[in-house]
Amino acid sequence: MPGDPVTNLMGEDYIASQESIDALKAELGLDKPLLVQYAIYWRDLIRLDLGHSYHFHEGVTQIIASRLVWTIALVGFSILFGTLFGAILGALSGWRRNDVQNKVLTTFFLWVYCTPPFFLSLLALYVFAFEAGIFPMRGFYETGAFADIVKHYFLPVLVLSLFLTSRNYMIMRGSVIQEKGKLYILYARAKGLLSRSILFRHAFKNASLPLITLIALDIGFIISGALFVEIVFSMNGMGTLIFDALLARDYPVLQGIFLFITVMVVLANFVADTVYGIIDPRVRQER
Amino acid sequence: MSCLHIKHLTVAFETLTGKVVAVDDVSLDHEKKETLALVGETGCGKSIIARSILRLLPENALVRGEIFYEDRDLLKLSEKELSEIRGQEIAIIFQNPTLALNPVLKIGDQILELFRVHKRASPIGSRDYARSLLDRMGFENPAHALDMYPSQFSEGMNQRVLIALAIALHPKIIIADEPTKGLDERLKVGILKEFMKIKAERESCLFLITHDLEAAQTIADRVALMYCGQVVETGLISEFFAGPLHPYARALLKSLPAQGFVPIPGASPSMISPPAGCRFHPRCEEKLDVCRHEAPPPIEKSGRTVRCFLYR
């Protein structure tokens, strides 16, 4: 990674004496050979000590931990709503005939899907917070009161949920359309089931398989959405952390975050694989 | 009174390449307690007829005519009324058994679903009954089989599951759409034996759709032969095989391995633009002049019907 951390910390313009640079380097452990530094990194990692942030003057682990809760709150609820609404609406849309209602809904979600998440957030912020004054401008709570937190979280969760819903809607809709044409659906009808029962007892389960795979695979999609929502709404979560760390060239924090994200991705894939295996017996047989 | 009365059924599809009339003015009577075989080449429209009975056609199908079941026109019933008949009074067995079953649901659940949909309580609507059905179908460990998935069974076993589902609620009519297609000889014999058993119990009328003449000969009482969307001959099975009337029927029997394996000249006609006049005339060795421009109507001849000017 380019840029010497010490110079960054001190600011490019600061011309320090060699002694102070050396002293700082010693404090930060940068004077030991590279290999030793690497070994220390792994030792600390096991102790869940991700190092010390140059910029924030705190332990990286502590920083990430403190911000994490807020991001999880945002992402957690949004994934919940996004998956629920997206899957159900998408399934209904794919199942029913392509009437006006269907077309309008699909076009709406297509529009949302095409809107960059930062712009969606900006629009929401502008319209609801600034113009209408219903919601506060900054995403972080002022008092610790629950109602206050809800007020501050409402718009960000709404925007991120909308963003995730649109994608899940598209995928589920396509998936159900594909399942619709299969023989077992026709056979269910031949047994005497009515349309809605067939959708929710048969088609839905089968159609949700691609959705599960895609949700896990595209954790990056969810992260990116959350990132921009947090930045625009000035929330105190991982998103703004990444942004600030980036500007300050704070390597420990950035490395820590990237490691964390990678772990999350692996976990998500693992969970998705397990869920997929529970639903689809054919996969279980192959193992 | 007949089981089923099909009157002037016409089914057409609007496709990208044109309008396809898959079934053209077909009339059939299926008498009670008899096994009727609807025979014809692949693509002649017989599966479409099978599906029209229970209104299982795709949305772009144009259907005209009447299908009477116990003096109700099935084509006029609402979806709800029809859903009560499906599976319970008229059951259908599809061609591709493994595809007809939901791969992510257990066999037992799919059987119990039938009971639940038609609100049958014990003793019929129970796991025990489902187990006994599978037992009757020759499953070695029926209780265990209930918890297994379609992908764990062979085509033949899944076909038996479909048959089990078809007889479960003692329907009045069982439609079997190409039940032996794609099965090897041994399995074929097994399935046909099943149908003989069902026939022997005399509970349901069997409507067999097949291209396999020999299978038809084994189980059917009467036969209806289709060609290019039309029924060209009907009659008792014994009379049909002893002395077929329609030139196509004659050529078909000659083409059987046992009878000489003589192929029928010419190619199957296109369903989008079928030949003018009698549809078989381009390939007919006994054609008359009139056959080229006039389509023969069904003609009665001592209990049989045949669409051929030779019998006018």
Added chain:
Amino acid sequence: MRGTRSIPQSSKGNKGRIPFLGVGLFLLFFVLGLGADVIAPYDPWERFDPYLEPSAAHWLGTDDLGHDILSELIHGSRVSVLVGLGAAVLATVIGLCIGLFAGYYKGTPDEILMGITDVFLMIPRIPLVILLAAFLKPSSWIIALVIGLLWWTSTARVVRSKSLQVSEMNFVLSSKCLGFSNVHIIFTDVFPNIIQIVIPKFMLTVAAAMITEASLSFLGLGDPSMKSWGMMINFAFTKGGLVNALWWWFIPPGLCITLFVYAVVLLGYSLEEKEQTALGVR
């Protein structure tokens, strides 16, 4: 035909319908991007009075440095087109090559290539792109390169599955028997059959690339030497456009991004539908 009732209507189907809206919008932005120098009323770098509201002279007013916003907007097309198409071309070429070879050779090469694809699939792309853009020199080409190097995975998978299919077909086998080299077969026999599914994927990659570029520019990581819609919104956000209700600073560029992406996605989806109809899937 005697009979009493005909049931469901025939659906003429809306297959084969050209998405005029998509094509129209796409062409509009494309032309704007190409001919920006001629079409825009002013040079976007020229400074006028700052903070001007929309007026007859400046339809969308001016920003905090006095640049004419409409001109900036028109020039913004250029960056979107360049990065969008550039990144998508790179990604598609990579995806095509990997998919074609994996599907044709099968066996170990397939496993290796798919293993690589899986690794790339697991990487969270947007965070990585942000990181890379932050540490490399900010230029549109670098951005396009980085996006192209990361967005090929979905194309690779689709191409591979089709390539597997096509490679089993008889004309490929006969080419092999005739002694043509593998590379030759891949590009003359297999490739032409794959184009149809690649094009819709290409369009969707363009859409993803455009959103990514806009997002990067919004974060301030874009190319400062070119006017980009994302950068315009970045300035609006950081220079107080929001709190001062200067909607003409950020809503037009945001709308443009959305519309352009929408056009591309429409084209992509309709091409995908056409291909599926031709296959008889729909």
